[in-house]
Amino acid sequence: MGSSKIFSVGEACRSIVDGATVLVGGFGQPGTPNSLIRQLLAQGTKQLTLVKNDASEPGLGISTLIEAGRVDRLIASHVGLNPLAVALMNEGRLKIDIYPQGILAEKIRAGGAGLGGILTDIGLHLDSSLAAQLVEIGGIRYKVEPALRGNVALIHAERADEMGNLVFAKTAYNFNPVMAMAADLVIVETAEIVPPGAIGPDHVHLPGAFVDRLVLIEEFGPEYGVLKHHALQT
């Protein structure tokens, strides 16, 4: 079965180089690998291309990397909760590519499933579709969306076993499994690492075949907790 997949956060992230394309799990804060992102910030990795559903919110998640000037390009679906990222884009200091959310997910899935791309009829009216290759099947026009892969994926799981089998919690599930499918090096932070068999085989959300490195979260900062500004006020 090979050597252990369990690493310290520093060891796990050391091989992420400047200029890397990094796929990041999470939709808003749930499922965002905050500890791994904090390590990237600490070790100074720069000129990154990040792929995440959203731009996080100011002071949180990948926004900490964006604010530190470590990100050249962001591929996302929604950036409305991060005015800092939008301002950097409008100033020409951050390139942002926006895709429909499910199409972004499917492009990544194709990358993780050994496929060259997908065919979709979503957004054919967009200017960005003008250059796309078109295919007609059964009388319907589709455009070709090429597959998307990363050098590294940063994943947050609720629980892992030592084999790397993962379980995700509630809406922290989101983009994590698909991101983990589509990178050369897959690093997972998790709240708990259990022995093989402790997660029943039919309760595994993502098989450990996709997972290279497991990191036990050492410190749950406030970014893992309830964000008061998204809660109902008493």
Add this chain to the structure above:
Amino acid sequence: MPYKHRIAQRAAQEIEAGQIINLGIGIPTLIMDYLPPGQQVFVHAENGIWGMGPRAAAGHEDPDLIDAGAAYTTVVPGAAFFDSLMSFAIIRSGRIDLAFLGALQIAQNGDLANWIIPGKMTPGIGGGMELAQKARKVVVLTTHVAKSGQAKILKSCSLPLTAPGCVALIITDLAVIEVTATGLCLKELAAGVSVAEVIAKTEADLQIPAGELPRF
């Protein structure tokens, strides 16, 4: 009642028993407060919920359980969680009966623009484009005019479209307007609003039926 709640309350009347609905960010999320009692309605959220419940009460939030607009939420018995691939398979395969979306502009042919004001505002596409294009029915909930006073219901949209020809019904703080094959038709008026006011604040051509219009 604040106008946003009046819009949401009227919008909830469009929901039929057993339907799967999706609520966009903004006014649509308020519909949760007005879901028809006693009818089973399944609320889908893009971030991976089928069977979403009301917002989490203060002090009862779960950091791992938010709606697609990042507010802490709950689930009802029988709910399911899934990943983003599954969530959008549900949307694109036509399983959403009714999607309630916000709008920057709506054209009289049903075109919807709500994802970008180039150079000014870029909320991004999120799930809106797939919902607008693939939900069985799209209802737009919006203020009748923009904060700037400019009309939002237009002959044609000037902003990049979210989806062409997708809107079936428009519910605003002033009126309910149906998108028909022959253009926009005024169906209902908000309390205290005149036909003349709606016409004055609508750039698009508007068909006005004869007789007294229902109020909401």
